[in-house]
Amino acid sequence: MSAVVLYGLAGAALLLSAVKDKKKTRIALYKGWMAFNGILPQFIAVILLVGIMIALLRPEVLSRLIGSESGWLGVFLASGVGSITLIPGFIAFPTAALLLRGGAGITQIAAFVSSLMMVGVVTLSVEISYFGKRAAIVRNVVAYIFALVVAVIMGLVVPVW
Amino acid sequence: MVKKLLRSYLFALSVVAVYVVLAFTHRAVFDTAVETAVSGTWEMLAIIPPIFVLLGLLDVWVPREVLTRYMGPGSGIRGGFIAFVLGSAAAGPLYGAFPVAAVLMSKGASFFNVLLLIGAWSTTKIPMLLFEFQALGAPFALTRLLLNIPAIIGIAWLIEAVVSRLEVERIYERSRLRTGATS
Known part of the structure; x- marks a missing residue:
């Protein structure tokens, strides 16, 4: 869905640009290609790494480990999995819903979802190459702590809604 | 040139090596991993190329x-x-x-x-x-x-x-x- 919008947008912008100035458009495409080329090896490594991780983590195992009775251990486990892996949203949310129905706790699922989106251990090397060690590490550490805080608050608030 | 290319793909190649080992030792894990990696590749292709085209255009215009x-x-x-x-x-x-x-x-x-x-x-x-x-x-x-x-x-x-x-x-x-x- 977002792919259609993005490709449409890029195509329309490209067409408009080409009509206005062919030379500039060629430079734009060249620049985009060079930037893409520079980051491609890391993208490929990340995608391959994530494949192995997902293969090792099955939902039924996870659901048992992060049940609503699992407490802090479950929260750390869920946030650990969320931090390390990189799961696309269209898989992550249905999986999270499945886990909830399978007995996982709200706090644990919130920790999983938040850390999944904000913390990226496998993409850390990519992030460092853009933002330097210090900024990248600080961002990930703070985001992790924040994911835990959000999880605790949500565990208290969401069931009352 | 080739050396430089090889170096930038070193990490990716070492993960490929893990896949090769898994293919022989843990077939089921390998299959799921390949399946996930393929869908990950599609996801990347769905998002990343147009982003880079738009970025190039933004840069120029x-x-x-x-x-x-x-x-x-x-x-x-x-x-x-x-x-x-x-x-x-x-x-x-x-x-x-x-x-x-x-x-x-x-x-x-x-x-x-x-x-x-x-x-x-x-x-x-x-x-x-x-x-x-x-x-x-x-x-x-x-x-x-x-x-x-x-x-x-x-x-x-x-x-x-x-x-x-x-x-x-x-x-x-x-x-x-x-x-x-x-x-």
């Missing part, structure tokens, strides 16, 4: 002065708001945000605004929010959203506070090199 005026230091609340909207309207995983950040930095966006974009991209992306509403329900999604907005601002502020001016300079320098900015 938007003059540095204009971007600095809207998102540079001193662009105030409006600059922050633009960063938030850009990040939220985005699609795709967080790694897609880094090249966008690099182009914005090379064009004069302030570090704080770039950090806001990264934060928004990671959590308040609209397509993801819709998904979250649908899968986990309004109480879950809304509570998380309300907690996330101040946190994104807080995290951006904190990173800016702990990263020295010199290091920010270096990050900007690297972005300019990477995008080959003609300014």
Whole structure:
């Protein structure tokens, strides 16, 4: 869905640009290609790494480990999995819903979802190459702590809604 | 040339080696891993190429002065708001945000605004929010959203506070090199 919008947008912008100035458009495409080329090896490594991780983590195992009775251990486990892996949203949310129905706790699922989106251990090397060690590490550490805080608050608030 | 190419793919190749081992020792794990990697590749192809086309066009068509005026230091609340909207309207995983950040930095966006974009991209992306509403329900999604907005601002502020001016300079320098900015 977002792919259609993005490709449409890029195509329309490209067409408009080409009509206005062919030379500039060629430079734009060249620049985009060079930037893409520079980051491609890391993208490929990340995608391959994530494949192995997902293969090792099955939902039924996870659901048992992060049940609503699992407490802090479950929260750390869920946030650990969320931090390390990189799961696309269209898989992550249905999986999270499945886990909830399978007995996982709200706090644990919130920790999983938040850390999944904000913390990226496998993409850390990519992030460092853009933002330097210090900024990248600080961002990930703070985001992790924040994911835990959000999880605790949500565990208290969401069931009352 | 070949040596340089080989070096940049070293990490990817070592993961491939793990796949080869798995293919012989743990067939089931290998199969699932390949399946996931293939769908991951499709996801990347769905998102990343148009982003880079748009970035190239932005680089060529938007003059540095204009971007600095809207998102540079001193662009105030409006600059922050633009960063938030850009990040939220985005699609795709967080790694897609880094090249966008690099182009914005090379064009004069302030570090704080770039950090806001990264934060928004990671959590308040609209397509993801819709998904979250649908899968986990309004109480879950809304509570998380309300907690996330101040946190994104807080995290951006904190990173800016702990990263020295010199290091920010270096990050900007690297972005300019990477995008080959003609300014």
